[in-house]
Amino acid sequence: MNKLEVKINATKESSYPIFIGENLLENAYDYIEQYTKANNYLVVTNETVYSIYGEKLKSNNSKFIILPDGEIYKNMDTLNRILDRALEVKLERKDAIIALGGGVIGDIAGFAASIYQRGIDYVQIPTTLLAQVDSSVGGKVAVNHFLGKNLIGSFYQPKLVLSDINTLKTLDIRQFKTGLSEVLKYSFIEKSCKCEKHFNFLEFLQSNRTEIYNKNPEVLKKLINICCKLKSSIVNKDEKEKGLRAILNFGHTYAHAIEKLTGYDKYTHGEAVSMGMKLIFDLSLEINCIQEEYYHTATNLLKDYELMINLKDEFNHEEFYESMLSDKKVSDKKINFVIPIAPKEVTIKNNIDKKTILQGI
Numbered sequence: 587m588n589k590l591e592v593k594i595n596a597t598k599e600s601s602y603p604i605f606i607g608e609n610l611l612e613n614a615y616d617y618i619e620q621y622t623k624a625n626n627y628l629v630v631t632n633e634t635v636y637s638i639y640g641e642k643l644k645s646n647n648s649k650f651i652i653l654p655d656g657e658i659y660k661n662m663d664t665l666n667r668i669l670d671r672a673l674e675v676k677l678e679r680k681d682a683i684i685a686l687g688g689g690v691i692g693d694i695a696g697f698a699a700s701i702y703q704r705g706i707d708y709v710q711i712p713t714t715l716l717a718q719v720d721s722s723v724g725g726k727v728a729v730n731h732f733l734g735k736n737l738i739g740s741f742y743q744p745k746l747v748l749s750d751i752n753t754l755k756t757l758d759i760r761q762f763k764t765g766l767s768e769v770l771k772y773s774f775i776e777k778s779c780k781c782e783k784h785f786n787f788l789e790f791l792q793s794n795r796t797e798i799y800n801k802n803p804e805v806l807k808k809l810i811n812i813c814c815k816l817k818s819s820i821v822n823k824d825e826k827e828k829g830l831r832a833i834l835n836f837g838h839t840y841a842h843a844i845e846k847l848t849g850y851d852k853y854t855h856g857e858a859v860s861m862g863m864k865l866i867f868d869l870s871l872e873i874n875c876i877q878e879e880y881y882h883t884a885t886n887l888l889k890d891y892e893l894m895i896n897l898k899d900e901f902n903h904e905e906f907y908e909s910m911l912s913d914k915k916v917s918d919k920k921i922n923f924v925i926p927i928a929p930k931e932v933t934i935k936n937n938i939d940k941k942t943i944l945q946g947i
């Protein structure tokens with residue numbers, strides 16, 4: 587079992603541990619009790635995850651709310667349902683919410699915890715690869731609005747994160763690949779993460795593809811550990827996305843437009859991100875920011891992992907551009923691109939002309 591500490595603004599009270607290991611769900615409350623003072627818990631989960639893992643979280647002090655499964659339920663109505671349930675089971679200020687599920691559950695349960703009685707403790711138990719390497723770390727919590735994704739939310743850190751890699755055994759291949767997309771993203775931004783430790787994550791991914799797809803526990807633990815270290819190193823320095831945190835959006839400027847224009851249900855987030863990353867490598871090559879050798883290394887890695895990289899001819903250029911401009915990351919009508927410039931290194935550029943941006947669309 588690995589344990590790492592996320593330090594927010596280097597203060598002890600907002601720091602929390604991430605445990606990464608096998609069979610953690612079996613003794614979940616042993617960990618939880620060390621980091622919260624709760625007498626009672628409300629476990630927020632969905633039908634799918636509950637049917638596989640719900641039993642493991644049952645205890646005399648736990649009540650459940652089982653939500654329908656899907657991104658479309660990450661909204662204000664569901665948030666209200668969670669708050670109603672918290673009141674119904676008389677959750678008190680020192681009690682805690684436990685988020686058991688993927689990123690959808692983590693985001694909405696964390697947001698509920700941040701506003702229930704002006705904020706109570708919450709625990710992340712991420713059960714998808716995407717949630718274990720990304721959404722459970724960093725404290726961004728939110729729900730969607732019909733005008734856009736994650737438009738209503740806050741920054742609220744959990745008391746601990748319990749990543750049980752055994753849960754990945756039941757994840758289907760499409761969802762596993764969605765997580766891998768974010769994993770590869772870290773390897774392309776590693777040097778720019780300003781992490782004290784250097785991993786050479788790109789090489790790790792190049793040489794462990796089969797082990798990763800076979801879900802080798804040791805390799806998965808290492809992989810999740812590296813991703814969490816890289817993400818927390820960024821979040822430690824820039825909790826509220828004033829600067830450095832923006833590099834986590836590598837590939838996402840294109841991805842968000844792809845997701846929006848296809849109604850958020852044709853492609854998973856990871857599929858949009860892998861297509862977005864390929865587009866950004868193409869863009870970087872086009873504007874001479876990257877050498878061909880690294881371009882091939884990076885795009886070959888995307889291909890080796892059989893991630894989705896080819897866009898269908900399904901987008902209207904004007905709509906695509908408009909959609910990029912309406913992204914909440916846009917400032918002063920300039921689209922900020924996180925551009926690869928050298929192996930594992932990125933920079934931010936916002937002066938790329940429209941025609942070049944749309945070349946690969």
Ligand SMILES: NC(=O)c1ccc[n+]([C@@H]2O[C@H](COP(=O)([O-])OP(=O)(O)OC[C@H]3O[C@@H](n4cnc5c(N)ncnc54)[C@H](O)[C@@H]3O)[C@@H](O)[C@H]2O)c1
Nearest residue numbers: 634655688689690691713714716717720721726753756757
């Ligand atoms: N807060 C952040 O920093 C952050 C970062 C990235 C993404 N997100 C959010 O995360 C969400 C996407 O998360 P996701 O990819 O985990 O999707 P998800 O939560 O919808 O989970 C994907 C699917 O896998 C199922 N599932 C979950 N765990 C399982 C398991 N162990 N075995 C079998 N099936 C399982 C779920 O029920 C669901 O059907 C989006 O809403 C996105 O906005 C947030």
Ligand SMILES: [Zn+2]
Nearest residue numbers: 768838855859
């Ligand atoms: Zn993402």
